[in-house]
Amino acid sequence: DYRETAPEYFNIFAEDGLKAAQEYWDKAKEELxxxxxxxxLLYEPSDPSKPAAEFIQSEIQKLDGITVEMVSQEKENRIEKQKAREFDMVLTRWGPDYADPTTYLNLMLTGNAYNYGDYSSKEYDAKMAEAAGATSDEERWKKLQEAEAILMEDVPVVGIFQVGGASLINKNVKGIENHAVGVPYIYKNLDKTN
Structure with missing residues (x-):
C-alpha cells in the first residue's frame, strides 16, 4: 500500500535512460x-545474483569510461567483505520482515548495522525521526515519503529486482497462510479435505 501512494522514481528507460546516465556520468568525470x-562489483556466484551482477556490469559498461570488475564471493565471504567495507558496489539483498516501509528505510539511517555503505544524511535522519514521532498515520506516511525522496536524490542504494516464486497447492488443502513479508507460508492451520 505504500508504493501505491508514493511517487515513482527512476522512470526513464531504454535509450533515454542511457543518454541521461551518460550525461550524469560525463558531469561526474569532469568533477572528478x-x-x-x-x-x-561484489556479488555471490549463485542464482539470481550471478546473472543479475553480469547484467549490471553490462549495463554500466555501456557508459563511456567505466569498467566494472567482477568480484565473486560465496555468501559468507560477501557478507564479511561488506562488513569490512571492501567493495565499491555490492549486490546484496534484503527481505522485508514486516509490512512497513521502515523495513527498508531504516537501513539507511546513520549508524545502522546494515548500512554497509556508511550512508549518512542529517536531513534523512531528521525526516525519519519526524516520521517516528508523527501523531497520525497520514503524517507518518507523508514523512516517510519525504525521507524516501531524500534517498532517491542521494541514491546510496538502488533496488534492482525482486524475486518471486510460485507454488502449486492441491485445491483440497485449506488453511495455508501466505504472507508477502516475513515468513512466506504458515502451515499451523493446515487442513486437508478429501
Missing part, C-alpha cells in the same frame, strides 16, 4: 577530473 574509472 578523470576520463575513466574502474569499480568493483
Amino acid at each position: 577530473g578523470v576520463d575513466s574509472i574502474t569499480l568493483s
Whole structure:
C-alpha cells in the first residue's frame, strides 16, 4: 500500500535512460577530473545474483569510461567483505520482515548495522525521526515519503529486482497462510479435505 501512494522514481528507460546516465556520468568525470574509472562489483556466484551482477556490469559498461570488475564471493565471504567495507558496489539483498516501509528505510539511517555503505544524511535522519514521532498515520506516511525522496536524490542504494516464486497447492488443502513479508507460508492451520 505504500508504493501505491508514493511517487515513482527512476522512470526513464531504454535509450533515454542511457543518454541521461551518460550525461550524469560525463558531469561526474569532469568533477572528478578523470576520463575513466574502474569499480568493483561484489556479488555471490549463485542464482539470481550471478546473472543479475553480469547484467549490471553490462549495463554500466555501456557508459563511456567505466569498467566494472567482477568480484565473486560465496555468501559468507560477501557478507564479511561488506562488513569490512571492501567493495565499491555490492549486490546484496534484503527481505522485508514486516509490512512497513521502515523495513527498508531504516537501513539507511546513520549508524545502522546494515548500512554497509556508511550512508549518512542529517536531513534523512531528521525526516525519519519526524516520521517516528508523527501523531497520525497520514503524517507518518507523508514523512516517510519525504525521507524516501531524500534517498532517491542521494541514491546510496538502488533496488534492482525482486524475486518471486510460485507454488502449486492441491485445491483440497485449506488453511495455508501466505504472507508477502516475513515468513512466506504458515502451515499451523493446515487442513486437508478429501
